Amino acid sequence: MQKTIISERAHVLRKTVINERYFKLKVRVSKSAFNHASPGHFAYVLCSQEITGRKNRTFEDYKELKNYLRSDSDSILQSQLILRRPLCIHDAYMRKEKGKEQYIFEFLVRKKRSGTALLAKLDKGDTLELLAPIGRPYGYERSVKEKRDVIIAAGGMGIAPLVFLCRKLGENGILPVIFFGFEEAFALNQGSSMDDDLKALSKSFTITSNTIIEDEYEKGFVTDTLAKHLRGLAPKAVKNTDIYACGPYLMLKEVAKIADEFGINCEISLEERMGCGIGACMACVCKMKNNDGFKYKRVCIDGPVFNSKEILFE
Amino acid sequence: MSKKSKATSLSVKLKGIKLTSPLIAASGTFGFAEDFERIESFSNEDIGAITLKSVSMLPMAGNPPPRIVETPAGILNSIGLQNPGIQEFKAAHLPKLRKYNTVFIANIVGFSIDEYAKIAKEFDGIKEIAAIEVNISCPNVKKGGIAFGTDPKQSYKVIEAVRKSTSKPVIAKLTPNVTEIIDIARACIDAGTDMISLINTVNAMVIDINTKKPVLFNNNGGLSGPAIKPVAIYQVNRVYNYIRERKLAIPIIGMGGILTFEDALEFIIAGASAVSIGTGSFYDPFIYKRINAKITEYLRVNKISGISGLVGSVTMNS
Numbered sequence: 001m002q003k004t005i006i007s008e009r010a011h012v013l014r015k016t017v018i019n020e021r022y023f024k025l026k027v028r029v030s031k032s033a034f035n036h037a038s039p040g041h042f043a044y045v046l047c048s049q050e051i052t053g054r055k056n057r058t059f060e061d062y063k064e065l066k067n068y069l070r071s072d073s074d075s076i077l078q079s080q081l082i083l084r085r086p087l088c089i090h091d092a093y094m095r096k097e098k099g100k101e102q103y104i105f106e107f108l109v110r111k112k113r114s115g116t117a118l119l120a121k122l123d124k125g126d127t128l129e130l131l132a133p134i135g136r137p138y139g140y141e142r143s144v145k146e147k148r149d150v151i152i153a154a155g156g157m158g159i160a161p162l163v164f165l166c167r168k169l170g171e172n173g174i175l176p177v178i179f180f181g182f183e184e185a186f187a188l189n190q191g192s193s194m195d196d197d198l199k200a201l202s203k204s205f206t207i208t209s210n211t212i213i214e215d216e217y218e219k220g221f222v223t224d225t226l227a228k229h230l231r232g233l234a235p236k237a238v239k240n241t242d243i244y245a246c247g248p249y250l251m252l253k254e255v256a257k258i259a260d261e262f263g264i265n266c267e268i269s270l271e272e273r274m275g276c277g278i279g280a281c282m283a284c285v286c287k288m289k290n291n292d293g294f295k296y297k298r299v300c301i302d303g304p305v306f307n308s309k310e311i312l313f314e
Numbered sequence: 315m316s317k318k319s320k321a322t323s324l325s326v327k328l329k330g331i332k333l334t335s336p337l338i339a340a341s342g343t344f345g346f347a348e349d350f351e352r353i354e355s356f357s358n359e360d361i362g363a364i365t366l367k368s369v370s371m372l373p374m375a376g377n378p379p380p381r382i383v384e385t386p387a388g389i390l391n392s393i394g395l396q397n398p399g400i401q402e403f404k405a406a407h408l409p410k411l412r413k414y415n416t417v418f419i420a421n422i423v424g425f426s427i428d429e430y431a432k433i434a435k436e437f438d439g440i441k442e443i444a445a446i447e448v449n450i451s452c453p454n455v456k457k458g459g460i461a462f463g464t465d466p467k468q469s470y471k472v473i474e475a476v477r478k479s480t481s482k483p484v485i486a487k488l489t490p491n492v493t494e495i496i497d498i499a500r501a502c503i504d505a506g507t508d509m510i511s512l513i514n515t516v517n518a519m520v521i522d523i524n525t526k527k528p529v530l531f532n533n534n535g536g537l538s539g540p541a542i543k544p545v546a547i548y549q550v551n552r553v554y555n556y557i558r559e560r561k562l563a564i565p566i567i568g569m570g571g572i573l574t575f576e577d578a579l580e581f582i583i584a585g586a587s588a589v590s591i592g593t594g595s596f597y598d599p600f601i602y603k604r605i606n607a608k609i610t611e612y613l614r615v616n617k618i619s620g621i622s623g624l625v626g627s628v629t630m631n632s
Contacts, residue, residue, distance in 0.1 A: 003354040007599060032354070046597070082539045082597050083384045115384075131353065131599065275382045275391065276596045278352055280345035282367075282396045283382035296376055296396060301349070 005134055005278060006033040009127040010105065015120075023120055024090070025107045027128055034092060034103035036133050039140060039165035040269055040305040042088040043105065043132035044277035047081045047115040085115045086274055088161040088246075088304070089133060091197075105132070108160045134277060135304050138165055138267050143174060143242045150176035152202075153226050153255050155247025156183065159198075161269055165244060166201035175201070176244075177229065181208040181222025181251070222247070223254040230262050238262050245269070245308075256308035266308035272299045287312040323613045324606060326362065326588050326621050328565045329483045329508045331444050333362035333417055333588065336609075336621050337578065337602050340569055340592030341365040341421035341447060341487075342393065346407040347414065353599055360603045362588065363417035368449050370423050371433050373399035383520050383529040388539030388571070389593055390518050392532035395423055395452055400436045411442045418442055419485065422476070423449040430462075431475040438480035448476050448507075451489030451514035452536075463489045463514075466501035473505035485567065488512040490542075490549055499553045503564060510553060511567035511590065513546045539571050539593040546570025547584050554585020554626050573597060575608035585626040 010027035017023045091106040111120050122128060138161075143150050150169055154162050159180055169176055178198055199205045208218045208225045218225055230238060243266040245255045252268050259266030275283035279301035286303065287294045289312045297303065297310075326336045339347075339361050347364045350356050358364060376396025383390050398406065411418055420437040424430035430448065437443050450463030450472055462468040473486050486502035488495060490513040499510055515536025520529045528534065550568040557564045568586025572578050573594040581589045594601045609621075618624060 001348060001351040003352060003356070005353045007353055007355070081384060082387065082389055082593060083382075084596070273380050273382045275389065276343065276349070278349050278599070280349035281343055281382075281391070281596070282345075282376060282393050283379075283391060285376065285379055285381065285396070287378075294375075296379075301352075 004036045005131050006030060006036070007129075007131050008033060009129050012122050012124055012126045012128055013104070015123050021111050023109055023111070025109060025119070025122060025128065027105050027107070027130075029103050029105050029130075029132070031101070031103055033132050034094065034105070037089055037092045037105070037164075038133065038137035039168050040088070040137035040161050040267075041133035041135050042086045042161075042304065043107070043130045044084040044086055044134055044274070044300075045107075045119070045131075046084050046129040047118040081115050081118070083115070083275070084131070084277055085119065086134075086271070086277060086300070086304075088269070089164050090160050091163045091167060093167065106163075108157070108163075110157050131277065135300060136302060136306075138244050138269070138305050140165060140168055140244070144169070144172040148174070149237060149241045150174055151226065151229070151241055151243045152176045152178045153222055153243060153245040153247070153251075154178070154180045155222055155251040156181070158245070158247030158251070158269070161246055162244070163197060163201070166198060170201045175203040178202045178205045179208065179222050179225050179229070180205065181225070181247075183209060183211045221251070221254075223251060223258060226255065227258050230258065230264075238264065242266070243308075249313075252308075252311075253313040256311060256313060259308050267305050268308050268311060269304045270299050270306060270311070271304060274300055276300075287314065323610060323618075323620050324362075328567075328588060329445075331363070331417060331483065335360070335362035335602070335606050336582065336588040337362050337605055338419070338567060338569075338588055338590040339364040339595070339602075340590035341419075341449065342367050343592030343595060346403070346410070347418070348407070348410055350595070350599055356599055357603075358414040359416050360606060361416055363419055363444070364414075365419040365421050365447055365590065367397055368395050368421045368423040368452065369397050369400055369403050369433065369437075370395065370425075371400055371429055371436075373397065373402060378531040380530055381532075381535075383535075385518070385520060385537065385539070386541060388537055388541035389596075390520055390530065390535040390537050391515070392530045392535035394532065400433060404436075404440070408440065408442060417444045419445045419447050421447045421449050421487070423452060424472075427468075427471050427475045430472045431479045434476040434479035434484075438482055443482065445483040445485055445509070446476065446480055447485040447487050447511060448472060449487050449514075451487050451491075460489055460491065460514075463487075463498060464492050466497045469498050470501040470505045473502045473507050477506035483508040485509040485511050487514055488549075488553075489514045490545055490570075491517045495549050496552060496556050499556060503557075503562065507564070509565045509567060510557075511569065512553060513542070513549050513570045516542050516545060540573055540577075541571065543571030543577060543580075547580055550581055550586050551584040551628065558585075558626065572605075573601070575605045575612065578605050578609060579612065579624065582621060582624045583626070583628045585628070587622070587625050 275281035285296035377394030518537035565587035568581035569590035
């Protein structure tokens with residue numbers, strides 16, 4: 001077994017609040033974690049950071065908690081959240097800081113419940129305990145090798161893994177066509193350079209929404225825009241296209257259907273509630289086609305990226 | 315391969331099986347010992363023994379997702395015993411166990427007394443397996459598992475059948491979802507079990523207030539994690555007292571919500587000769603190494619020569 005998952009304390013370099021629901025975390029990771037990371041991989045992060053009672057300043061309330069707990073005790077753990085949270089690697093890059101190489105992961109996070117609300121308390125100078133990178137990533141290297149055209153379809157938070165993907169494609173001379181759909185206030189511009197990044201990394205960046213009406217947005221579902229685009233392509237261009245997608249289940253089901261209709265190779269990133277996050281517990285399974293029936297595969301290790309032809313959508 | 319047996323203060327002996335640590339990986343949380351090894355600097359050999367995922371005669375698909383949901387200080391799961399069946403286990407997973415210098419315990423499940431006997435016989439013939447844990451307590455399948463473990467007569471029959479099918483040590487894994495756990499423990503002991511492990515998960519449910527439906531597809535599931543630890547400590551201590559009063563030599567493997575070395579010691583003081591960890595390793599994959607170090611330190615500071623000196627050392631308030 002190749003040991004490609006690194007367990008480490010990443011250093012939070014910056015938190016960017018996009019709006020009351022979304023934020024970005026920029027963390028410094030080891031060279032080893034960075035070198036193993038590929039688009040579609042995720043990090044499995046602890047929401048409660050007091051794990052071994054090591055001194056840190058993860059949360060504002062940590063000192064307060066410590067006051068009424070023996071400092072040599074592990075028992076602080078007992079009221080904590082047990083499960084880690086999977087955060088896909090939103091972006092990963094190397095930069096030079098005072099002549100020294102730094103390896104950066106960025107995460108785009110949506111505050112949902114208690115776990116992500118705790119993560120939202122992290123800020124510059126804190127640490128983030130993570131296991132990364134995990135999973136089967138997008139097979140973009142094949143697109144690069146075979147000089148394919150790439151279409152990226154993202155819905156809502158499904159944009160999260162695709163910035164890293166665009167970056168890797170761009171480094172290899174492929175500018176993808178991006179279709180991004182969202183139905184809730186996902187104000188890309190507020191404190192986030194994401195849409196600029198995506199515009200710079202793509203041939204075209206089309207935003208679609210049914211609920212948020214802006215002049216520059218197309219109205220409808222992202223799948224409508226995708227289908228329309230494909231219908232406008234010459235058969236030869238369709239044949240040379242790969243699709244990479246991430247988003248809500250129903251959107252992905254539709255993307256898979258469209259890819260099938262046009263005979264396009266399509267890879268999809270799925271999500272499911274996870275337990276161990278590394279393949280042992282069999283909690284995060286999704287239905288895959290198996291002869292006439294189905295079999296369950298683990299999203300954490302067999303995925304999260306699957307070929308659309310494998311997935312048995314319901 | 316030579317098994318190292320260097321005795322340290324952490325070493326324990328369970329019915330002749332030497333473990334380098336009292337910490338055991340709990341069945342169902344560690345797969346077939348392949349997965350945690352994906353993590354850099356993780357070693358299966360930091361664990362005293364590894365209990366493999368339940369294996370049945372035929373492959374089982376398991377329950378539809380969602381199979382897991384987080385609860386206060388715990389998790390609720392309903393995997394449904396997904397496993398590849400004994401033949402695929404032998405072909406694809408067993409060969410990989412050989413490279414690790416630790417002890418492996420099989421965990422078996424069946425849907426009839428006869429099936430338990432058959433699967434026990436399969437594992438009896440596998441030299442990599444040191445002992446056989448009998449799952450009569452899985453709450454997540456309609457038949458089998460817990461249907462046996464909640465009835466003393468059925469528990470007796472299963473353990474008796476397994477006992478006859480193997481010369482390896484047998485471990486009966488008990489469910490807490492009964493009115494009187496001593497009745498089940500007694501039945502398993504009478505049927506010839508060598509050890510008892512407890513507790514399996516606690517029956518529980520989580521409802522989504524928006525959909526007004528249970529979060530788990532299977533509706534109910536098994537609760538684990540720190541939330542159930544006091545329940546487990548109590549039941550371990552009761553079964554320990556029962557065994558001690560009858561002067562029996564039946565070691566207990568205690569489990570339920572261990573996250574810290576203090577938790578592990580609490581189980582040992584309550585009467586467990588060794589402890590299993592499951593949910594805690596999802597939180598911290600290096601939990602075994604961490605607790606090993608801290609128990610070693612505890613023994614040193616308190617001038618205790620070994621684990622056995624602590625087992626059942628609780629003194630009740632009069």
